[in-house]
Amino acid sequence: MFGEMIRQKSFGVSLAVFLVLLLAPSFLPRFYIYLLAVIFVTALLAMSLNLCVGHGMLFQFHHGVFYGVGAYTAGLLLAKTSIPWWMAFVAGPLAAAFAGLLIGLFCIRLNKLYFGMLQISLGSLIWAIAFRWYGLTGGDDGIHGIPIPDFIASTTGSYYFVLIVLGICLFLMYLILKSPFGSTLQAIRDNPERCAAVGIHVRHHQLKTIVIATFFGGVAGVLFVVVEGSIFPDLLFWVLSLEIFIMCLLGGWFTFAGPILGAAIIVSLRTFVGTYTEYWTLILGVILILLIFFLPEGIMGYNYRQLFRSRTKYAHDSQME
Amino acid sequence: MLRVEDLHKSFDDFKAVNGAHLTVESGQLVAVIGPNGAGKTTLFNLITGQLQPGRGRILLNDEDISKLPPHVICRKGIARSFQIANVFPRLSVFRNVQVSVLSQQKLSNKLFRPASQIAIEETGRILESVGLVDKKMDLAGSLSHGDKRILEIAIALGNEPELLILDEPTAGMSPDETATTMALIQRLAADQGLTILFCEHDMEVVFGTAQSIMVMQQGGTIVQGDPQTVRHNTEVQEAYLGDE
Numbered sequence: 001m002f003g004e005m006i007r008q009k010s011f012g013v014s015l016a017v018f019l020v021l022l023l024a025p026s027f028l029p030r031f032y033i034y035l036l037a038v039i040f041v042t043a044l045l046a047m048s049l050n051l052c053v054g055h056g057m058l059f060q061f062h063h064g065v066f067y068g069v070g071a072y073t074a075g076l077l078l079a080k081t082s083i084p085w086w087m088a089f090v091a092g093p094l095a096a097a098f099a100g101l102l103i104g105l106f107c108i109r110l111n112k113l114y115f116g117m118l119q120i121s122l123g124s125l126i127w128a129i130a131f132r133w134y135g136l137t138g139g140d141d142g143i144h145g146i147p148i149p150d151f152i153a154s155t156t157g158s159y160y161f162v163l164i165v166l167g168i169c170l171f172l173m174y175l176i177l178k179s180p181f182g183s184t185l186q187a188i189r190d191n192p193e194r195c196a197a198v199g200i201h202v203r204h205h206q207l208k209t210i211v212i213a214t215f216f217g218g219v220a221g222v223l224f225v226v227v228e229g230s231i232f233p234d235l236l237f238w239v240l241s242l243e244i245f246i247m248c249l250l251g252g253w254f255t256f257a258g259p260i261l262g263a264a265i266i267v268s269l270r271t272f273v274g275t276y277t278e279y280w281t282l283i284l285g286v287i288l289i290l291l292i293f294f295l296p297e298g299i300m301g302y303n304y305r306q307l308f309r310s311r312t313k314y315a316h317d318s319q320m321e
Numbered sequence: 322m323l324r325v326e327d328l329h330k331s332f333d334d335f336k337a338v339n340g341a342h343l344t345v346e347s348g349q350l351v352a353v354i355g356p357n358g359a360g361k362t363t364l365f366n367l368i369t370g371q372l373q374p375g376r377g378r379i380l381l382n383d384e385d386i387s388k389l390p391p392h393v394i395c396r397k398g399i400a401r402s403f404q405i406a407n408v409f410p411r412l413s414v415f416r417n418v419q420v421s422v423l424s425q426q427k428l429s430n431k432l433f434r435p436a437s438q439i440a441i442e443e444t445g446r447i448l449e450s451v452g453l454v455d456k457k458m459d460l461a462g463s464l465s466h467g468d469k470r471i472l473e474i475a476i477a478l479g480n481e482p483e484l485l486i487l488d489e490p491t492a493g494m495s496p497d498e499t500a501t502t503m504a505l506i507q508r509l510a511a512d513q514g515l516t517i518l519f520c521e522h523d524m525e526v527v528f529g530t531a532q533s534i535m536v537m538q539q540g541g542t543i544v545q546g547d548p549q550t551v552r553h554n555t556e557v558q559e560a561y562l563g564d565e
Contacts, residue, residue: 172433180423180431180439183412187420190409197369197403198421198480199395200429208430254411 010257021163025156034227037159039267040166041223046247046259047173048216053245054253055177056209057189059116062123063244065103066214068236070096070221072130072137075146075231085149089222096218097211099126104210108203120238127236142232152226162223169216174256176212185209239281246288322347322516323368323399323484328377328387330360330367337363339540341377345484345518345533350510352527353520355537361520362404364537365488369401370394381484395424400482404489406469408476410462414453417461417472419444421479444479450512451475451505467498471505478509485509487519491526499523503530528552536560 025033045067052060074092077083103122107115130137137143152161176182184205188195192202225231234240243266244259251262266284274280325343329336338360345351353361366372368379370391379387386394400421409417422440423429431439448454451471456464461472470490477485490506491499503526510517521527527534528548535545536557544554551557 175433175435178435178437179433180428180436183416183436184420184423184429187409187412187416190411191407193371193391194403194407194409194476195420196391197371197395197401197407198476199392199424200420201392205429 037162037227040162043260043263045220046244046263048213050248050259051213061116062120062241064241065123066096066217067221069099070218074222075225079146092222093215093218097215100214131233144230324380326378329375342542351518351533352531353535359537360540398483400477400480401486402473408461415457484516
């Protein structure tokens with residue numbers, strides 16, 4: 001089953017990167033370990049969004065909501081109840097997937113941009129709840145000092161936890177994209193009308209994709225709580241959703257690992273630029289403008305060609321097996 | 322097998338299909354002919370569910386399918402190709418066909434098994450039967466126009482249809498490609514016992530291959546019958562063939 005995967009060159013590279021990251025805490029200062037953990041969390045979030053955007057052409061404009069739902073569910077359960085930590089950790093992604101199903105049921109009836117617009121509206125409702133319901137959520141202050149289990153409470157502990165969960169999630173996403181489900185999803189992306197004509201229930205398939213993507217988004221939310229020990233309404237705000245959307249575009253939305261690269265660039269910029277200026281969103285805007293102007297058709301045009309080349313190459317590889 | 326009765330479809334004030342009748346018997350090779358704008362493509366889109374008829378019935382083995390969505394109609398045994406090459410441009414030729422084979426085998430939802438190990442034989446057999454094996458790893462978007470049209474037919478075959486509907490299978494092809502494609506269609510009909518319904522505006526092609534021909538004009542059916550009957554029908558001669 002894994003034979004084909006292991007023979008690929010990219011698998012060796014990923015394995016090497018993973019090993020280096022495992023050793024990172026022994027030679028990197030604490031701040032950078034923390035920063036890496038934040039990048040991992042954001043990368044998982046962007047990867048989950050890209051299941052919809054890049055592989056399914058579903059304009060999930062407000063994906064941050066599901067990140068927030070995952071984080072709030074886990075955070076509130078940890079802070080306000082005495083249930084075991086692992087149950088809170090499992091509840092986060094499940095709640096996110098459920099929210100994804102609910103919002104998806106409405107949005108899936110619409111196409112392209114209209115899908116995205118409705119998503120923003122419905123997502124903002126959830127943001128409003130988190131923002132306004134002081135009694136439960138702490139309103140705009142959020143909740144801080146959420147009790148995290150001891151073994152992952154330290155910077156290094158949370159780093160390893162996030163790294164391992166990220167690794168598992170990436171592996172699962174890879175399997176999903178290479179599975180019949182993933183092939184069919186990419187076929188729907190390329191040509192929904194043709195898919196319907198070969199007997200595929202297009203809307204069902206898309207809805208399942210949304211549920212899977214929001215589940216992984218929820219996992220990222222839980223990891224955020226692990227790293228930061230707090231929750232606040234910005235997690236569900238549309239600005240964050242825009243940021244992760246840009247990460248997908250920047251890194252290359254038709255590639256598997258592109259969003260990871262995008263997340264690394266944006267989070268690093270935000271961290272280092274953020275120390276000089278409060279106007280981080282201004283920089284983000286400039287990045288967006290540069291993307292549109294200097295990479296025609298967004299970064300997509302460039303990646304499209306890359307994709308053609310790498311796919312053909314990969315295709316020849318597997319032909320030789 | 323397929324019976325279309327008094328079918329109507331209007332777009333605003335334009336009556337695209339206006340009283341169409343069609344009968345397809347099992348194992349037949351049936352052609353629909355008519356000038357551009359006669360409503361051939363609209364008729365096919367109505368049969369396969371891309372459009373909903375305003376009036377009339379479409380019966381597949383005596384079951385009314387006129388209100389069903391495309392994916393359900395496909396599952397009932399009708400597969401089709403489209404007039405404009407309608408493939409999955411960013412997937413390999415192999416994947417293009419595999420997607421429909423997977424759908425046919427109800428495996429489209431399998432999550433954790435690599436697709437590269439499922440339905441390989443079936444997909445390979447189809448590619449072989451249409452002659453695209455050499456190009457199976459090419460991206461569909463990079464194929465020539467003629468090959469894309471053939472790939473379309475291959476995708477439709479993945480559904481193991483009872484009835485295969487081809488919307489102008491030779492549109493835009495060179496005479497050579499046209500001959501090859503028609504030979505392929507005849508071979509498929511003969512070897513696999515497929516029932517095929519196609520439309521075409523090349524007269525030579527139609528009268529040389531079809532066992533039954535339905536003539537459309539301005540959305541309505543003038544006549545349906547074997548090539549001889551159609552050729553000698555006065556209405557058809559006036560309306561379509563000219564006065565030769």
